[in-house]
Amino acid sequence: MTAVDTPTLLAEVEQRIALLAAPTGQHPVQVAAQHAVAGGKLLRPRLVVAAAGEGADREAVIATAAVVELLHAALLVHDDVIDADDERRGQPSLSRAAADTAIAAGIPAATAARIGMTTAIVAGDALLVRAIAALARLDVPTAVRIRLADIVERAMVRAAEGEHDDVLFAGAVPDEAAIGRILEGKTADYSFRAPLELGAVLGGRDEAVIAELGAIGLRMGVLYQLRDDVLGVFGDEAVTGKSVLSDIRAGAPTLLSALASRDPSWARVAHHYGDPTADEGAAARIRAVMRGSGALDEVERRIDAECAAVKALLEAAPIEERLRAELTTIVGRCAERGR
Numbered sequence: 001m002t003a004v005d006t007p008t009l010l011a012e013v014e015q016r017i018a019l020l021a022a023p024t025g026q027h028p029v030q031v032a033a034q035h036a037v038a039g040g041k042l043l044r045p046r047l048v049v050a051a052a053g054e055g056a057d058r059e060a061v062i063a064t065a066a067v068v069e070l071l072h073a074a075l076l077v078h079d080d081v082i083d084a085d086d087e088r089r090g091q092p093s094l095s096r097a098a099a100d101t102a103i104a105a106g107i108p109a110a111t112a113a114r115i116g117m118t119t120a121i122v123a124g125d126a127l128l129v130r131a132i133a134a135l136a137r138l139d140v141p142t143a144v145r146i147r148l149a150d151i152v153e154r155a156m157v158r159a160a161e162g163e164h165d166d167v168l169f170a171g172a173v174p175d176e177a178a179i180g181r182i183l184e185g186k187t188a189d190y191s192f193r194a195p196l197e198l199g200a201v202l203g204g205r206d207e208a209v210i211a212e213l214g215a216i217g218l219r220m221g222v223l224y225q226l227r228d229d230v231l232g233v234f235g236d237e238a239v240t241g242k243s244v245l246s247d248i249r250a251g252a253p254t255l256l257s258a259l260a261s262r263d264p265s266w267a268r269v270a271h272h273y274g275d276p277t278a279d280e281g282a283a284a285r286i287r288a289v290m291r292g293s294g295a296l297d298e299v300e301r302r303i304d305a306e307c308a309a310v311k312a313l314l315e316a317a318p319i320e321e322r323l324r325a326e327l328t329t330i331v332g333r334c335a336e337r338g339r
Contacts, residue, residue, distance in 0.1 A: 006049055006326075009062065013045045016066035020130050021073075032094050032123035033130075037073045039089045043330070044068040044195045050326045051199025051213055060140050060202050064148065068195050070131035071152070075159055075190070077124035081117050082167060083250050084276070090241035095120035140202070147201050155194035162186025171251030171274025173261045179253060180222070187228075188221020209318055216313050216327070223306045224334040229254040230299055231337075233287060248283050249276045256290060256299050263293035307335040 021037045023030035045065035052061045079085075080093040087093055092100065099116025103109060135152060138145055162185025169178065196217040200210040231240050232247035233256065247254065251274025260266050269289050272282035290296045310331050314324050 006046065009049050009058075009065075010042055010045060012062050013049070013065040013069070014042065016062050017045075017069050020066055020070055020134055021127065028098070028119060029123050029126055032098060032119050033126045035097070036077050036094055036123060036127060037070065039091070040069060040073065042069065044072055044191055046326075046330070047192065047195035047217070048199040048202075050323055050330075051196045051205075052203040053199075053205075053320065053323065055204050056199070056202040057140065060138055061199065063134055063138055064198050064202060065195075067131045067135050067152075068190075068198065070127050070134070071156065071190065074124040074127035074131070075163075077120050077127070079163065081120045081124075082163065083246060085243065085246050087243055087246075088241070090237075093120070094123060144201060148198055151194050151197050151201070155190040158185040158189045159187075162189075166253060169253035172253060173258055174253050176255065176258060179255050179258055182253060183222045183225045183255075184218060187225040188218050192221035192224065193217035212317055213319070216310060216317065219306065219310045219313065220327075220331055220334060223303065223310060223331065226255060226299060226303050226306065227335055227337070229256055230296070230303075233283070233290065234296070245278065245280070245283055248273060248286055249278050250274065255302070256295055259295035259298050260286075260290045260293045263289065263295070265289045265293060303335050307331060 017037050017040075018034075021034045023034055045068060048065040048068055049061060076088060077094050080088055081095050085093050086096040091097075095116040097116075098119035099112045102112035102115045107115065132152075135148060136145070138148070140148075162182050165178070165182050166186055169182070174182075193214045194217070196213040197210055200213050205213075228242075229247065229252070232242060232252065232254075233244055235242060235244055237244055251257075257273060261270070266289055269282070269286045272278045272286055275282065278286075311328055314327050314331070317324065
C-alpha cells in the first residue's frame, strides 16, 4: 500500500467479509453464517489496517482484516449459545432466530430450541473454518503465513479459555487476578492484541514494535471489556444493542460484581446475580448495591486511569504519528460511556 486510506480499505474489507461468508448453497447453516457477519462495527479490521501501515501488501491486509471479523462473528454466535442470549446487536440472536423459524414451521418448542442452538453452533463452526481457510490462502511468504497462523492460534485458544472461565466463575466471586485473566483471554487478545500484531507483521515492522503493539493491544482490550461490563448492567440498550439483564442473569464474573460483593449489602441481592429468571426489579436492586457500595465509582476510576495509561504508552511507542493518532482515538472510544 502506498498510502493508508482507511475508509476505502474498510469498504473493501466489508466486501471481502460478505464474500467469505456468502452461502455456496441454500442450506440453513450457510444462510445463518451469512447473517452472523452483518452489522459489525469493524473495530478489529480497523486495528489490522492501522497497524499494517503503508508498507503492507493491500490484498493481504484486506484478507486478514476480513479473517479477524469472521473469527469475531463466530465467537459471538457461540457466546450467545453459551449465555442463552436471545438478542445480539438489537436483533434476535442467531440461535433465537433459527428457533423462531422452526416454531413458525410447526415444530414443537423444545425441538425448535435444540434446532436453534445447533444451527448457531455449526454456523459459528463454519465461519471459523472459512476464516482459517482464507488465512491459509494468503499470497504471502510462508514464514509470514506461519507467523500469522501462530498469532491467530494463540488468540483463539485464549478466547476459548476465557469463555470457559467466564462460565466456570459465573455467580461466584473470583479474585481480581482471575478476573484479569478472563478479561485478557475472552476479549483482549483476539479483539485487540492479535489484530494489531497481525497488521504489524504484514507491515514488516520490527519484532520489538510488534511486541509493544501487542502489549498495548492487551491493555486496550482490558479497557474495552471493563467499559463493556459496566454497559452490560448500566447501559442504554437502545444505544448499545446489549441487554442490561444478560450479565446479571448469567452471573458474569466482572470487576464490578467482585467489588460490589465486598460490601455487606451484597448479601441482600446475591441470590439475584446468576438467576436466569432475574427481572428488571431484581436488576434495579443489584444496580443500587453496585452504586451504593462504591463499586461503580471505583470501576469508573479504573477505566479513567487505564485509559490515561494506555494513551501514555502510545505516546512513548516507536510508531508513526498516523498510527498513534488512530489508536489514541480508538482508546478514547473504548472508554466511552455511551458506546
